[in-house]
Amino acid sequence: MPEGRLFILSGPSGVGKDAAIKTLKARGFPMHYAVTATTRPIREEEVAGVDYLFLSHAEFDLLLDEDGFLEHADVYGERYGTPKAQVLPHLARGRDVLLKVDVQGADTVKERMPQTIRIFLAPPSYSVLERRLRDRERLRVSEAKLLARLHQVESEMAHAGEYDWVVYNRDEELEAAVDDIEAILRS
Numbered sequence: 001m002p003e004g005r006l007f008i009l010s011g012p013s014g015v016g017k018d019a020a021i022k023t024l025k026a027r028g029f030p031m032h033y034a035v036t037a038t039t040r041p042i043r044e045e046e047v048a049g050v051d052y053l054f055l056s057h058a059e060f061d062l063l064l065d066e067d068g069f070l071e072h073a074d075v076y077g078e079r080y081g082t083p084k085a086q087v088l089p090h091l092a093r094g095r096d097v098l099l100k101v102d103v104q105g106a107d108t109v110k111e112r113m114p115q116t117i118r119i120f121l122a123p124p125s126y127s128v129l130e131r132r133l134r135d136r137e138r139l140r141v142s143e144a145k146l147l148a149r150l151h152q153v154e155s156e157m158a159h160a161g162e163y164d165w166v167v168y169n170r171d172e173e174l175e176a177a178v179d180d181i182e183a184i185l186r187s
Helices: 017-026 057-065 088-092 103-112 126-137 143-157 174-186
Strands: 006-010 069-075 080-083 097-100 116-122 164-168
Touching: 006 017, 006 103, 006 174, 017 097, 017 174, 057 069, 057 080, 057 103, 069 103, 080 103, 116 174, 126 143
Parallel strands: 006 097, 006 116, 116 164
Antiparallel strands: 069 080
16 A cells, blocks of 8 residues: 655744644544644643644653654743654555644654645734734733744744645635645645
8 A cells, every 4th residue: 555645734833834734634634643642731622532632741751762753842931843653654555644733843843754745824914913913822821822823923034934734724714724634735
């Protein structure tokens, strides 16, 4: 059986990666959606094993010691990683896989698996992304953490041109952005 294709969806915090993936799943787009592991606490609206694999620091360290991650990083004070078990067996069975990782993780995966197709989801402008982040994070994080995320956005946006594709998620046009992503996944 031919090996599946590996896709990465990346972009700055607040751009709509989770919403785009949720829409692809709701449309029944046929692929495996890899679940990222994290040490951060679960949020009220999240489902363990669906949104993230929530691990203790000891569990994360054990998987790291066993070379169980395709990529991993510290992000905003928490640890995130893509378990190989979420990717490699599916590719081997000929199934396409979609990862949601940050820019740093996308670079690591591309180095290890050069055939990876990277899609950068971008906001229509910095000010729109800032508004989205402020609306989303207002009750969750301090102003200092929000400013750190906004600073990170600038460095992440500088990498957009290194990706195979850039898709813009304009306000009130998520469906159009997902149409573009779906077209890339099908091509």
